[in-house]
Amino acid sequence: MIFHNQVPNLTSCILVIGTFDGVHKGHQYLISEARKKAKKQNVPLVVYTFSLPPKVYFQKTIQLCSLEEKINRLKKLGVDQIIVAHFNETYMKKTKDEFIEELKKLQPLTIYIGSNFRFGAGRKGEILDLQRVFDVNVSEIQVSADGEAISSSRIRNLINLKQFLMAESLLGWTYEKGGLHDYEIRA
Numbered sequence: 423m424i425f426h427n428q429v430p431n432l433t434s435c436i437l438v439i440g441t442f443d444g445v446h447k448g449h450q451y452l453i454s455e456a457r458k459k460a461k462k463q464n465v466p467l468v469v470y471t472f473s474l475p476p477k478v479y480f481q482k483t484i485q486l487c488s489l490e491e492k493i494n495r496l497k498k499l500g501v502d503q504i505i506v507a508h509f510n511e512t513y514m515k516k517t518k519d520e521f522i523e524e525l526k527k528l529q530p531l532t533i534y535i536g537s538n539f540r541f542g543a544g545r546k547g548e549i550l551d552l553q554r555v556f557d558v559n560v561s562e563i564q565v566s567a568d569g570e571a572i573s574s575s576r577i578r579n580l581i582n583l584k585q586f587l588m589a590e591s592l593l594g595w596t597y598e599k600g601g602l603h604d605y606e607i608r609a
């Protein structure tokens with residue numbers, strides 16, 4: 423896997439954007455959909471993520487996995503290239519339009535995101551803003567058997583409540599060791 427700490431100039435790719443703390447089953451679904459498309463189009467699968475989850479930065483929530491472990495998990499899911507933006511005071515001031523300008527350097531054929539995605543300073547960027555410029559695939563939010571959305575926030579709550587088995591079943595990885603246990607990469 424190729425690692426970038428700055429946005430590179432690419433000629434084509436399938437792009438997935440997000441925080442991906444824990445790389446839970448919802449994330450895994452999104453990435454597996456993007457991976458199928460990248461294979462079909464014969465272009466690299468690129469993930470754009472952040473060094474620190476914005477919620478950990480702003481709300482001091484617990485972090486589901488380290489940056490290193492996140493990269494490991496993304497690698498296992500077949501991601502070809504990863505861009506890690508350093509999430510700090512300067513980065514968070516970037517407007518939605520500046521962020522879009524940055525993404526143009528990647529020349530994505532399609533951007534894959536979930537339907538709750540927001541971006542840019544003050545979270546002002548909406549999916550519609552991306553759709554004006556790029557082809558965007560908006561994925562449905564995956565839910566667990568009880569019908570509740572899978573999210574990093576939900577898993578953080580479960581861990582705070584010491585409900586580790588439930589947390590792990592939504593993560594698809596063991597919480598402590600970071601190993602893959604019940605998730606199979608969909609070809």
Ligand SMILES: Cc1cc2nc3c(=O)[nH]c(=O)nc-3n(C[C@H](O)[C@H](O)[C@H](O)COP(=O)(O)O)c2cc1C
Nearest residue numbers: 440441442476514516521539540541542543544545
């Ligand atoms: C350039 C940029 C600036 C951001 N600034 C803020 C911010 O001011 N406040 C905030 O809560 N989140 C901010 N975020 C984080 C977004 O709200 C969001 O978490 C991020 O785009 C990833 O989406 P995801 O959380 O669905 O993975 C920013 C994101 C980007 C890309």
Ligand SMILES: Nc1ncnc2c1ncn2[C@@H]1O[C@H](COP(=O)(O)OP(=O)(O)OP(=O)(O)O)[C@@H](O)[C@H]1O
Nearest residue numbers: 440441442448535536538539563564572573574575
């Ligand atoms: N359950 C899900 N199903 C499909 N896509 C998802 C799901 N949860 C998040 N995504 C998408 O994955 C990307 C990364 O999302 P993000 O890291 O914010 O996850 P999250 O679980 O919503 O986190 P948090 O609860 O901390 O806000 C975004 O494009 C988001 O829309």
